[in-house]
Amino acid sequence: MLSVHDLQVRYGRSVAALHGVDLDVSPDGVLAVLGSNGAGKSTLLRAISGTLRMHRGSIAGGEVRYEDKPLNQLDPARIVRLGVVGVPEGRQVFARMTVEENLRAGGIGSRSPEGRAAARRRVDELFPVLAERAKQRAGLLSGGEQQMLAIGRALMSGPRLLLLDEPSLGLAPKVVEQIGGVVREIHAQGTAVVLVEQNAVMALRVAEHAIVLEVGKVALAGTTAELAASEDVQRLYLGGHAESQATAEAEAETARTRSIGRRLSRWAG
16 A cells, blocks of 8 residues: 655755655555654654655655555645545644534545545544534643544545554553554554554554664564564663553552542541
8 A cells, every 4th residue: 555665855955864764554554663753753754645845854765655656746635635644743633623623624625425424423433522522622622632633633534544643642551542442443444554653562562563763764674573572672662661651550559549548537537
C-alpha cells in the first residue's frame, strides 16, 4: 500500500532531516515508527502526507508511493482524497467548535452522504463518549477525549491509511491503553496504520512491524517481536519506559493510600 524508498528530506537549504529512509506498509498492516525527539519521526509523516511545505521542508531525494502512485508532488488535499489521512501531534482539535462540528469538518471532503453516515457510525462505536458529548465544545474535553476526537475526525473521511503522530503523548497510562486498543480496532476494521510513538511498549503491542529512526536514518527494522527482543530497543526504549511507568503506578498507589488514611482519620474522629 505504502512504499518509501531512499527518502531524503531537508528544511531550508542546510538542515538534512531524513537520510535514505526505506519502509513498506501492507494494506492490512500496522507499522510502528520509534525514535527519540529529533529523530525525524514527524518529518516522515509530513513527507507522506504532503505537508512538508507548510513547515518549510522539501523532499530532496527518493520517493513516496501510495498504491503505486507517486505522492512527492501532490498537495495534502489530494493525498487525503486518495485515502491517506493524518492525525497530527498535540490533539489539534477545533477548540471552540462542538464535538459534532469537529466530526462534520472531518467528513466535509466526502461526496457520499452514505459514506459520511457509515463513518459516523464507526466513530460512535469506537468512541461512545463522543456521541454522549456531541454538543460540548471540544476545548472542554479531557486530554484523552480530545485525542479520541482528533482520531475520530480523521476517520470521518474514510481513510485507508491512517497516520498517527504520538497519540499517547501526555496521557495517563490507563488512557494510553485505551488508545492502543482503539488503534488495534481500527486496524481490525481494515485500515492500515503508521504509528509514530515514543511509548515503545504500547507501539510494539499494537504494531506488527516497526522501524527505529536515529538522527534521520533507519537504525533498526523488523517485526515487533524482533525489535522487542533487541538489546538496543530494550535498553533505550523499553527499560526506561517500564521504570517510569512503575514509578507512576507507585506514586498513584501512595496517593490512594494517603487518601484512604485521611478518610479513616476523619471517620475515627
